[in-house]
Amino acid sequence: MIDFELTSNDKKLLDAVRTEALVARQYARHYDEHEHEFPPDELPEAKDFPNVWSLFAGRTADDTSMGVISLLMTMGQTWGDYSVRMRRGKGGLGNAALRAAGTPEQQAKWNDLTLAMAITEPGCGSDSAGVQCTAVLDGDEWVVNGEKIFVTTGCRADGVVVWATIDKSAGRAGIKSFLIEKGTPGFVVAHKEKKLGIRADDTAAYVFQNCRIPRGNLLGLDESIPRQGSGGFRGVMKTFNMTRPGVAAIGLGMAEAALDFTREQLEKAGARIEYGPGIHGQSAAAQKFLRLEGQFEAAKLTTLHAAWLGDNRQPNNDEASICKAKAGAAVREITQGCIELLGPLGISREHLLEKWFRDVRITDIYEGTGQIQRLILARSLLGYTSKELK
């Protein structure tokens, strides 16, 4: 049955997330302005809040499905702040890669580590097949050389899954993932990146100089290079299909915070926003706000739809790209527009709106830019290969 109403169990869960998020929000400005500090693993207030996961106990099949409710929880968290959480979750992107590509033994061995994922290099971003970082087999060890940037949780992680090529002439087929633990000689955390937004977030740059790791640190242990196609590469890219709706939700939580704040301030200033009147019965500011709200609602629904398909075991590759592209564009327009609507108040660092404007911007870039999503979607709609539509 088509339904858009949350159940009472859903609401209980999301209310708890929002309550925690409001506490986290009190720390948002501090960590934005002190970017060399890291938010704590647990806020001092954490002892007063039971873990929200305990609220999953009473959920039934009549409640909203797991993937969908998880995205709504993500939105609730980033509605508070992008980086600060009541409790920091364990694991990083590298853990997802380990689960997807590691052998059972590898998973057992490294499961408890927090693992970052290092793909991007100074010279390659969206074109992740252009990886220059190399791994060369020398006896029973791989020797890794190269640079990696934009590594999320890179400073605090215990180790990292690194993309490196074992044969540059093989293109994508030569790219493999390696697990490298912190403290391995030749593995240097060069610096924490200085960014436009999400400043409290741990984003590192790595350098590998003759970094020697055991042969068994190749995830999946498959050293062969497929002659044709890019089967292995596609497998790795699949990880992204699962994370795209999550990234959309991250941006949407902040966009919702911006809309809530803007509505509140406009109403405080006497500008009413109503859903009844047509274009002649409403101020230009109210109309602009309503269009931004429509963008938010549309992006949110495409995101939940992608997750709902996944929850119901239906293919959602197109929809994962749709929601990532839609949300990425919507959150930019929304936060830019909210600042326009609030003028001087919008740009003031006394409030968080200018921070949300900076923080959301990355969500249309990482995990596949809006343009990459449109490319993926267009190929699917047209039945084109990546050679036919470049």
Added chain:
Amino acid sequence: MISFGPTEEQAMVRDTLREFASKEIRPLARECDETATVPDAILDAAWQLGLVSTQIPEVYGGGGEPRSPITNVLALEELAFGDAALAIAALSPAGFAMPILDMGTDEQKKTYLPLFTGERFHAASLALVEPSPVFDALDLRTVAEPKGDGFVLSGRKSFVPLADRASHFLVVARSTAREGFAGLDAFIVPRDAHGLEISPLEKNLGLRGVPSAGLVLDRVEVGRAARLGGDAGIDGRRLVASSRTALAAVMLGLSRAVMEYALPYAKDRIAFGEAIARRQTVAFWLSDMRIEIDSMRWLTWQSGSSLEKGADATRTSHLARQYAADASMKIADDGLQVLGGHGFIREHPVELWYRSARTLGVLEGTLAV
């Protein structure tokens, strides 16, 4: 529980209509537009699918199926995929019958609903839109003044679908005493009411396949029984929300028609030695069409769902209609650009969709779901 899954029955209705729209409606769209007429045969054929009659309770001679705005939204998307004008024509009786079903007195239901349970199409329409550049559903210029036991209606209406043949109109008017939604009232007015003049057929930019006309109400006197909902009046919010949701669904169907036409064209059309779809500029227009069509659909479903639950759909319907108006105009615009000069030629349907999209976006009330 958040769910995007139609019921089995809804999926069946959708599939049946998808076929009907492609096979029966689409082939007629161009001729209906050129001649500004709609054949009775297609109205009867659409009627026999039971879109309106099945949801009327058995006591009034209907099919007794549950009243479902969501099913109606799904139906409208498919019909409008065939043609927006014919979709509006085919479902225009719903604009009259559904508000009576939802908000009428027992007497009103007993009197009027049986008109819509027969084998043949019966025309009756909602009259909400007014011929004013500052038209606003919450600030109607058509007024209802109490007089004796009844009311006197004065004002003008426009874009009343099938006004040339409708037996009755549901005229929405502002009661003098109250403001905003609370001031909205609707009156059942027969076409031969004294003081009611039906204007000659309108000549509009788009949606020409649905013959429409204006109404001039010159002190039309109606009895107390003509007021929808009796002395309690109506839920003005629901009436406007239902109409906005219906329009959003029509704009959604039209947008899908554009996308599904532009896509194979872009693959077939060769320029500079390869299909134009192989250029990112064109390919990205197509991606954006799909992204916005999905967006429109979920917003429209969300609004239909609020209506189905009897909740206040003012917000969801406003967002759905506004979004669909913006997005469908953009899609029709880009679709025309994909075809280039051919998009401007009436041999292709895209210029028709371009005109219809612009027309739909400024309408407020013609239908109900």
